[in-house]
Amino acid sequence: MTTSQLIQDQKPGAARRQGRPGIALAVIAACQLMVVLDATIVNIALPHIQDALKFSTTDLTWVVSSYTLTFGGLLLLGGRAGDILGRRRVFMTGILLFTFASLLGGLAQEPWQLLAARVLQGVGGAIASPTSLALITTTFPEGPERNRAFGVFAAVSAGGGAIGLLAGGMLTEWLDWRWVLFVNVPIGVLIAVLTPLYINESERHTGRFDIAGAMTSTLGMASLVYGFIRAADEGWRDSLTIGSFVAAVPLLLAFAFIESRAKEPITPLRMFADRNRSGTYVIMLSLAAAMFGMFFYIVLFVQNVLEYSPIEAGLAFLPVTVVIAIGAGLSQRFLPVLGPKPFMLTGSALVVVGLAWQALISADSSYVGGVLGPMLLFGFGMGLNFVTLTITAVSGVAQHEAGAASGLLNAMQQVGGSLGLSILTTVFGSASKDEAEKQVAQFMAEASPEQKAQFAETQQLPAPWGHEVLTQGISMGFVAAAAMGVLALATAWFVIKVRKSDLEALSGTAGPVAG
Structure with missing residues (x-):
């Protein structure tokens, strides 16, 4: 070992065990998986959470939204923090905060305690997630090795939602709903222990924190999402x-103004100057909006109409995880040969077809006949897209802005999911109300006096009529989701332009992609 190598190994920011890129990638991927699956792992446990903590139906929505909104809104600031303070240091801080918040959430005895813990989880996730993606650029050299690492990261990001649903079902049925939060504690501690051993600290850059930009973007998106959710219950004329x-x-206008004037914005607007990168952001936003809706509505259908148990509902999503992984693997393998556009077009088209097929769902649909087929198409299309979008959007960014770029990509996924689900909820609510009026009239015409008396007391339709109301709302929700998929497909077709140099860059023989 040379003297210079010895000095390098003794630097405070150097990992004590080097030459283990596989372990380093496993640590980074484990963090991303934990953060991403927490957006969905509580979904199947929501009825149990409602019973245990006495949530109202409206407030229960915020068990999911409080996490995704905080997570998506602060991702950009989290990415910038990694650039300024050191990515490994910020990564560990986010992991520890996320782990602590998960413990608090599992111990919650009141609704406000769980919501506060979910917000804190979102803060921790927003700190750790963009830094974990940026750490790939620090740990792996540019070229095929880094692209493979990006592929693993993207596959984990894509499959995390489905894995969360499966894990949530198992933990809820076998243990208790609190374990959907407690499970993060040992994983987070292990990641925090391994990080300084196998991941190097990045170079720190001087800079400022764009607090005003982070706050205006988060509050603006939260206000927008709340408006859509409120409209679903109270209508568009509600004050x-x-x-x-x-x-x-x-x-949101203030956010754009602040970013255009800030010396060091969390969202450098020049990143949108490249049409390929801008196109990937739009595609990610649209596909994530559709994906969150797909998970949410299929959970409702299999639990309320097909009457699946929590673990059966979780297992129903296992095929999605498999086809996402297959799609991600194929795109990773052939991306250097074909370039990104064919995968974006094919993937987005499959998503549209899958969602349009799901719009045909009815109260008589079975899992195999009405859920599995379209879900497989949807998942395969998402798998083709996630690796492609990740590599195209992040590659070619200046080293000192890698955190901000990765934060923006992740923010598009989380904010798109929150905004999309709120829009689909509005469509679902409107369609359900219209269908409910029809079903109530039909029920009152056919029901016995005893059934009418029970309805007057509970204000709930019996299963056959209630299922019609639910599936009509779900069907219209999927129509709106398919429209979001069409936006992604149109963006891939008209906006994404691939040059020969881009194809060479993907194989590591030229400059960065979409630079």
């Missing part, structure tokens, strides 16, 4: 619905 949309406009 709080209107007020939420009105408040969102100046907040």
Whole structure:
């Protein structure tokens, strides 16, 4: 060992055990998996959470939204923090905060305690997730090795939602709903222990934190999402619905103004100058919006209509994880040969077909006949897209802005999911209300006096009529989701332009992709 090598190994920021890129990638991927699956792992446990903590139905929505909104809104600031303070240091801070919040959430005895813990989880995830992607650029040399690492990371990001549903079902049925949160504690501790051993610290860059940009973007998106969710229950003329949309406009405009004037913005607007990178952001936003809706509505269908248990509902999503992994593997293998556009077009087209097929769902649909087929098409299309979008959007960014770029990509996924689900909820609510009026009239015409008396007391339709209401809302929700998929497909077709140099870059023989 040379003297210079010895000095390098003794630097405070150097990992004590080098030459183990597989372990380093496993640590980074484990963090991303834990953070991503927490957006869905609580979904199947929601009825149990509602019973245990006495949530109202409206407030229960925020068990999911409080996490995704905080996570998506602060991702950009988390990416910048890694650039300024050192990515490994910030990565560990985010992991420890996320782990602590998970412990608090599992111990919650009141609704506000769980919601506060979910917000804190979102903060921790927003710190750790963009830094974990940026650490790949620090740990792996540019070229095939880094692309393979990006492929693993993207596959984990794509499959995390489905894995969360499966894990949530098993933990809820076999243990208790609290374990959907407690499970993060040992994993987080292990990641925190291994990180300084196998991951090097990145070079620190001087800079400032764009707090104003982070706050206006988070509050603006939260106000927008709340407006859509409120409209689903109270209608578009409700004063709080209107007020939420009105408040969102100046907040988001202020965010754009702040970013255009800030010396060191969390969202450097010059990143949107490249049409390929901008196109990937739009595609990610659209596909994530559709994906969150697909998971949410199929969970409702299999539990409420097919009457699956929590673990059966989780297992119902296992095929999605498999086909996402297959799609991600194929795109990773052939991306250097074919380039990104064919995968974006094919993947987005499959998503549209899958969602349009799911829009045909009815109360008489079975899992195999009405859920599995379209879900497989959807999942395979998402798998083709996630690796492609990740490599195209992040490659070619200046080293000192890698954290901000990765944060923006992740923010598109989380914010797109939150915004998309809120829009689909509005469509679902409107369609369900219209169908409910029809079913109530039909029920009252056919029901016995005893059934009418029970309905007057509970205000709930019996299963056959209630299932019709639910599936009609789900069907229209999938129509809206398919429209989001069409936006992704149109963007891939008209916006993404691939040059010969891009193809060479993907194989590591030229400059960075979409630079």
